[in-house]
Amino acid sequence: MEGKGKVNGVAAMAACYQGFDPAAYLQYNYTPPRADFERKDSIVPWKLACLHRAFTEGDVRGELLVDIGSGPTLYQVLSGCEVFNKVLLTDFLEVNRQELRGWLEDEGGCNLDWTPYLQHVCKLEGRRPSAWTEKAAKLRQVITDIVPVDVHRPQPLALDTLPSEGADCLVSCFCLESVSPDLAAFTRALGHIGRLLRTGGHLLLIGALGESYYFGGPGVRIPVVPLNEAQVCASLKESGYTLIRLEVYTLPQDMRVGVDDVSGVFL
Numbered sequence: 644m645e646g647k648g649k650v651n652g653v654a655a656m657a658a659c660y661q662g663f664d665p666a667a668y669l670q671y672n673y674t675p676p677r678a679d680f681e682r683k684d685s686i687v688p689w690k691l692a693c694l695h696r697a698f699t700e701g702d703v704r705g706e707l708l709v710d711i712g713s714g715p716t717l718y719q720v721l722s723g724c725e726v727f728n729k730v731l732l733t734d735f736l737e738v739n740r741q742e743l744r745g746w747l748e749d750e751g752g753c754n755l756d757w758t759p760y761l762q763h764v765c766k767l768e769g770r771r772p773s774a775w776t777e778k779a780a781k782l783r784q785v786i787t788d789i790v791p792v793d794v795h796r797p798q799p800l801a802l803d804t805l806p807s808e809g810a811d812c813l814v815s816c817f818c819l820e821s822v823s824p825d826l827a828a829f830t831r832a833l834g835h836i837g838r839l840l841r842t843g844g845h846l847l848l849i850g851a852l853g854e855s856y857y858f859g860g861p862g863v864r865i866p867v868v869p870l871n872e873a874q875v876c877a878s879l880k881e882s883g884y885t886l887i888r889l890e891v892y893t894l895p896q897d898m899r900v901g902v903d904d905v906s907g908v909f910l
């Protein structure tokens with residue numbers, strides 16, 4: 644039964660995603676109050692500060708950074724693009740890959756203005772906010788491709804996508820728990836993406852705690868496997884990772900805006 648449940652669960656998740664609406668999703672999660680750069684306790688500035696620290700304080704740098712399940716967002720690689728020569732973006736849905744290409748081609752074909760994000764990360768880097776145009780150019784220069792991914796496959800990417808030794812670093816934000824029907828599938832997916840990483844490479848994983856659903860568009864309710872810190876740590880250990888640091892952010896009441904039932908964020 645477990646095997647049968649596994650196939651149906653993953654197939655059912657893929658069916659849920661057919662209604663995913665990038666523009667609505669960006670509106671729900673990447674505009675104020677969740678993305679309010681004037682508020683220290685807003686979620687997006689917290690995430691950007693954690694990613695900035697991870698890519699500048701540790702020895703996390705190298706040739707290739709791969710973002711697993713990019714969705715329609717770029718914030719997850721705004722710091723990493725300064726310390727990796729190549730950045731590969733990936734997503735399961737063509738609509739999201741198209742959204743990312745729209746920004747890359749800089750012809751106004753995207754649904755969110757990333758300027759405040761670029762300016763905020765420049766500030767974190769001690770640069771003047773007007774350096775955001777240089778950061779945008781840097782990002783467009785290092786993003787080598789935007790490719791399909793499926794974390795439920797033992798080989799999540801097409802075989803010839805990565806060099807034989809794998810990626811130096813993976814980043815994955817709010818993806819695995821939102822695409823896995825249960826904890827076992829979440830843990831298996833962690834193992835699958837781990838095989839894309841070279842020995843000694845780093846995984847930066849951002850995810851939701853206590854989330855059981857979210858809206859991927861108007862009326863598009865997508866089930867999520869609710870996780871707590873202990874389960875995240877156990878799944879990482881079980882799929883072969885050594886945990887370096889875990890940080891948890893608890894959502895203030897006014898960040899709970901009805902688009903999901905997230906109670907916290909881990910990184």
Ligand SMILES: Nc1ncnc2c1ncn2[C@@H]1O[C@@H](CSCCNC[C@@H]2Cc3ccc([N+](=O)[O-])cc3CN2)[C@@H](O)[C@H]1O
Nearest residue numbers: 672686712714735736792793794817818821822851857903
């Ligand atoms: N099999 C698959 N393999 C890889 N990617 C897949 C697969 N299926 C779907 N995908 C791909 O994964 C998806 C990634 S977006 C997932 C959204 N995660 C939940 C949402 C996000 C969010 C954001 C911000 C905050 N916050 O507190 O600030 C909270 C939350 C919690 N709600 C989507 O791009 C889909 O296209």
